[in-house]
Amino acid sequence: MNNASLNSFKKRTYFVLFIFFGLLVLLIGRFFYLQIIKGPELRDQREQNINASELIYPKRGRIISKDGTVLAEDIKTFSIVVDLEQKPDYESMYLLSEIFSEDLLFDDIEKKVLSSLRFSFQETLLTNLSQEDLSKFLVRSSDLSGFSIKEDYKRNYDYHPSIFHILGHLGFINELDSKYFSERIPDYDENIWQKVGKSGLERVYEYKLRGTHGKRYFQRNARGNRKQITGVDNFKEGEELITSIRYSAQKLAFDLLDGKQGAVVAIDLSDFSIPVAVSVPSISANDLSGISSKNYAELLNDVQRPLFNRAFMGLYPPGSTVKPLLTIFSLSEGYTNWTETILDDGFFRFEEEQRVFNAWKEGGHGLTDLEKALVESSNPFFMNLATKFDKAKFVKFMQSASFGSLLCTDCYPHQYSPLINDSWKQKNFGKDLYKGDFINLGVGQGYMLTTPLHLALLTSAIAKKGKYQIPYIVNGSNQQELFLENNLTDYDWEKLHESLINVVYSPNGTGFRINAGNLKMAGKSGTSQIIDIKSKEEYDEVRQNPLLRDHAIFIGFAPYDDPQFAIAVIIENGESGGSVAGPIAKEVLELLIDAN
Template identity: 30%
Template sequence: MTESAPLKNPVREYRMFRRRMLVAAIIGVALVLILIVRLLDLQIMEHPYYDTLALGNRIRTLPINPPRGILYDRRGIVLAENVPSYELVIHRDDIRNLRHTLHRIESIVPIRRQDLRLFWQLVRVEPPYEPVPLQRDLSTTSVARLAVNLDRLPGVSIRAHLKRFYPLGPIGAHLLGYVGPIHPGELRRNPGHLYDAESDVGQDGFERSYENLLYGIPGVREVEVNVQGRLVRVVHTEPPVPGDSIYLTIDARLQAIAHEMLGQNAGAVVALNPHTGGILALASTPSFNPNRFVNGIREATYRKLSDNPLQPLFNRALQGEYAPASTIKPFLALAVLADHVITTRTTLYCPGTFVLPGTTHVYHDWQPWGHGNTNLRKALVQSVDVFFYHMAVDLGIHRMDRFLRPFGFGRKPDIDLAGARAGVLPSPGWKLKHTGGSWYEGDTVISGIGQGYWLVTPLQMAVAVGTIAARGHRYHPRIIHAIANPMTHRIYPVLPEPARTIHLDAPGLWRIVARDMESVIKNPTGTAHGIDAGLEYTLAGKTGTAQVSNRDRSDFINYHLIPKSERDNAVFIAFGPIPHPEIAVAVFIQHGVAGALTAAPIARRIIDAYLEARGVPPHRNPYRSLDRARGS
């Protein structure tokens, strides 16, 4: 009987175990090596990438609002500055029940409905760690009431804040504009994270046009937040760079005089230096107080302004479009002389009416009985409509358009303020495009006296008359005089920007038309002779009276009996002193009756004030009363 084989082989099992252990050890070592290599790769090779990613998850960069640049007039008078104020700020990451906290605050101080609405709009776009202002410009009473209750209001603080202030108030409001709290829509667009919920931004006028210079460079505050977005600590702070301070070409004294002289009238004044284009005054009335907008204007106050039929928010100097009336006649005089339609000796008879050949429609002169034999000088001095009816027809609308367009009519002025309008330089092409109608010879007739489709802005008219004053040399109108760097305290002047010069084949024509405009004031029969009283310098000007209704224009004696809405608009343009003009002015007054009656004295007063400051004695006697109000 044979012996059976053993069931176990210890030697073989031991060898098998050793082989398995070796394989497992090799695999284990390999896995460890792979892990080590990967860790080295993560820690060394890819460290910058993951470090940046991790910081992005826990580090937030917040802007620090810079102090806004100060605005000065050309002589250093402050036009816009920053003054201390206090605001109520909500830190949402420290508040469990935001609505409950707001109710507790309302029980201590009143909160405007519009402030609450803006607060909730900002809450929706701002991260939870970012403080959001609830109320700005707290009164001392509100500060005191809140201060004694802050220990019961976690997440609520009172912070010092710089707010914009306009010392001149309504004077220059349309020019300077205003700043206001940033709108949530602007905050969403927020290029380069320049702004936060506490930022004030330019909303209108110069403040808006030069926001990029005035706002400055925000500082940086790096904060660490947890996964809930709550602030843990401030990591780094870099202070902001204040905005540039800007010196404007505006003369605050002239600006105040223009505003005062316009009074309760709806109108505008623009005064500029014809040799630089620098705006010396730009006034529009009625006006408004820009300080009401700085902290967010009350809804009722804004509705009162916006619903006012006199439109105090409307910038008439840049956007008001009016018929130039007879103030267009000096430009038409240049055109007919330059195109050899007439000479200075040409004489026409004015019977008081004009009729186109082959028609029956009668065009009237402002003086019903006419002016008799009239040459160009008399036509300008007495503003003879019939003479310029003839000139318009003889020149033709196409030549009129070609000659007048380089003066800036019919195009937007290239000014460093937004909103300027182009007006209308009438032509067959313009009428066809905008009305679909054909051009008639009668359209040409009334274009010769600045009526019909003609529209100009006060700024355009000031630039145009400044071109006559500078004998064809033109400059783009501008507001900036110099820029001051807040860090280096250096002041950098802004040089005038020349525009295209108007060249005439006979340069002496500029002098001829300027001389005739002098006679408008100096000649006893001139339409603006009423402002010549006591004048100790030579002034050139032209009156205009733009018809706004079909009433009889000859009745000026009883104008006070005419409803104001039916009274003619008053226009006056001027420059002086002759022979070296330093200032050009355009004045428009809605329903001012006649240019000689209401607009011309304003221009005289502004030029007087300018020359007084320059050391030129402008007058000794008060204005003499107008013995008659003329139609142009």
């Protein structure tokens, strides 16, 4: 062995050793970087990969009518799903397709199983199992490995269509919903709740009804299979809502209006809760869940607008039913009294503009005082009165009657009745109000529009001699006492009530044909014109088209000596307030008072 080759051997060995230690130092640096510098971050990433959670949805609260009917509740549903923990084998897939041969094809099962396993997503094979199907599955469940039953909740509403508009419905959350709820619900998380209240009580009381979600924490492996549950945040079930709805009266009101278009709203005068709020036509609330977009579009485009809540949203000219309200204003401002008379010859001549307004009764009512004007519904009397109105005082009075402001604490959606003032007219017509406008306003026509809910509320205020509160369906706490602005004496109120009683009980009264019997109902009928008509002949022509016929309106309260309920009934194109809308008001009030 010569020294030269030995030296070369050693030199090369050391050279390799040098490379070795170079790489070792590189590795030490790498591990220092991974374990010390990036260690916490990488450990976090590992924990995120392993730890997962799922939400537990509580049972949504029930909604119950005042007379104890469950209007809405969550019911348990069962579905067959692919069990990701155990892979379904072909035998159990085949067996499943045999057991449910009517609903499931083997190919579809196979497709869903494969996609479940590929994406680690639990596919649902069959939903809303009947009890019979459920037991069919459970009997064979030991042979159906890879499939399991998943429990869920489904919202179920009482079938009767009268309740749909009150309850509203649930639907998948959209941007508008999340905006609505985040403004109202503290710490609202739009990602948690998939289905939310879209309208009605379901929307207003979303926070109470839905409860508080729970969370189940678990660890899963790389394939997404659950290994163990590590913790559970308990959920809280949704609260129950007791509504003020008297379901028997609600259903009656709906059934009486069925086939027509219109609305009935009643208010309980003891607490200003709403026992009846009906909008016709309507649908059964269950029909909206799982509706196809085609059918939904059909409902939206239906000319009868069944989804539109006329009771809270429909704006109608109040017609003659506004006369009691204007009586209060006129007496307060001294525009008239119970003794002043005018000659009603069936026309009102507005001298300033040389215009003539027709009244509904040919030949007129003759010599007419305020009481007669109310009982027989004289238009010229109130048109004459309206010419005396002071614009500012009128607006202020209408404001005190909640025109242009909130009409219900928890009706969703509901519409304000517009406050007719100069700025309103400027906005809509670019002009200020002038005297001629008041002539129409004086008989509840022209620009004046109210919702059925507002009419019922105004009737309540009249029944309670000017006092009222904002109505509600569920929550009436912290209600403020409101007043119609007036300085009426007890005598004035008695005369007003007496006039309204005579509307119903005097043979001259426009509501005499209601035949109110011993209900002790006071009221006022009205017809509201849809188009401006100059003469009776012209109307006869117009009424050939049912959609242009006058709306029939009736407001009333009972019993007149101790008012318990007020009511407003509107029947679109019903023509006669007294004889068409009035009897419905009577029947509903009767039932409400009987049930009290």
